[in-house]
Amino acid sequence: MDPTHLLSASWENIPTHKEKSSEKLECDSWIFDTSVFHSTLVSEFSLVCGRLWMKASVQASYMMGLLLGSLIMGQLSDRFGRRIMTVFCTFASIIIGIVASFANSFVFFLALRFILAFTNAGIMVICFVLVMEVVKPGARTFTGMMYAFFFGSGIGILPGIAYFIRDWRYLQLAISLSNGILIAYYWILPESPRWLASQGRTEEALEILKKIAKTNGRQLPSDDEMIKLISHDYTKRKHNSGFDTATNPLSSIEKIFKSQVALIRTPVMRRRCCICFFIWFVAASSYYGLIFSGGNINADPFLMIFVSGLVEIPSSLIAIVVMTRLGRRITMFGLFLTSGLCCLLVLAVPKELIYLNFFLVNLGKFFNTAVFQQSYLYTSELVPTPVRNIAVGTSSMFARVGCVITPFIIELLGELHYAFPSTLFGILCVAAGLLTLLLPETNNKKLPETVEEVEDMNK
DSSP states (O other): OOTHHHHTSTTOOOEEOSOOOSSOOOOOOOEEOOSSOSBOHHHHHTOOGGGHHHHHHHHHHHHHHHHHHHHHHHHHHHHHOHHHHHHHHHHHHHHHHHHHTTOOSHHHHHHHHHHHHHHHHHHHHHHHHHHHTSSOGGGHHHHHHHHHHHHHHHHHHHHHHHHHOOBHHHHHHHHHHHGGGGGGHHHHOOOOHHHHHHTTOHHHHHHHHHHHHHHTTOOOOOHHHHHHHHHHHHHHHHHHHSSSSTTOOSOHHHHHHHHHHHTTSSHHHHHHHHHHHHHHHHHHHHHHHHHHTTTTTTOOHHHHHHHHHHTHHHHHHHHHHHHHHHOHHHHHHHHHHHHHHHHHHGGGSOTTOHHHHHHHHHHHHHHHHHHHHHHHHHHHHHSOGGGHHHHHHHHHHHHHHHHHHHHHIIIIIHHHOTTHHHHHHHHHHHHHHHHHTTSOOOTTOOOOOSHHHHHTSOO
16 A cells, blocks of 8 residues: 555645745745644655645656556566566565655655556556456456455555554555565465466466365366366467467567557457446546545545545445346446446535535445456456456556546646536546446356457447
8 A cells, every 4th residue: 555645645734934924925945734744745845835736746656657567567467477477566566665765855756656656556457367367257256356355454554554653754664564475475376377378388277276176175177188178278269369379479569569459459349448448547536536535625634544445345345245146237337326426416515514525525435446446357357368467457557547647636626626526536437337338247257268259249
């Protein structure tokens, strides 16, 4: 979890002039209120007055790193494997996070934030695809939404840590060091059998499947039969896709480009992917917009972040039940619609009614959390195996475009009217919900293996 969600958010320390005068003078020095935070990015680098836009750039730089990392790391994991790229991103994230806590210039800090987000994007996207590729169709809903459960738990824990660590450098260092537990990935994280099979590495895929079967107390068919099944799938993918095999003579760059084009080259894939891109854009921008909207409604920063994380836990659990019974499409439509209506209602509530606005914003966050996490699950089920990571990574890239814009929406539109940001997010959510109805249902359906399989479907 990113500590500057608290330390560079909209409700940052308010500067006060050292002198009062009837004349309008340009700000040249400030005294900061340290009653809440002892040291922040805003106070240390004077991100006020003419430098106010730089405060929004802190979060924007992180989101830009997530944008590029989601795209590039997803493609690299399709090329080199899920496990090796996850381990690399984990080690890099820990090291960069520690270095960032010692940054002595604003520009250097922004650069480190960008790199940190770049590696964190790899962890989030690749790990999600990995778990989706090792569970059966009936377990994808539970597994996918539990991903959101732990993400929300991290957000809920963050304000507790920040409450006791009020200096941004120590907070950044503490969180980076705590991520050291992820080093265990090097020993315990398996490679995706689906990815190994897509590369023609059938023996390695079989060994991992044996371990999974042993853990689950199941018995696999004979080795010869399993090798035959895995090899058959590999040959089928090689024949139909023509770009995601280990023996393909195209260069790595050409493979990546061809994989990217495959997302929009054919009609059904193009419709699915373009809708997914917009869904991710809206889900992510409104997700972070609702988190950062505390300043516009004058909410307490610790309480706002804590509750915004807390609502993610029941949201994820309830969404599991609803998606299992109603399916992906109708559930996502309903979640988008209700989240959008909650955001739109803020426009009708006076700013003085802080707790009512607080309730509406977090109720919208409750529904938005479920739809944001379902986007991962739904997208991974809509596209075939050879381009699944690229599809999720590209979708995540569009999500980060929204996230890069979000801090400026909160700062600039919020200055005009406290409800303008939430109104914009509400309109976008309603539009995304309607577009969801154009997608097919994927609940308990077999994951498509080739683009041709997708094109043979109705939607």
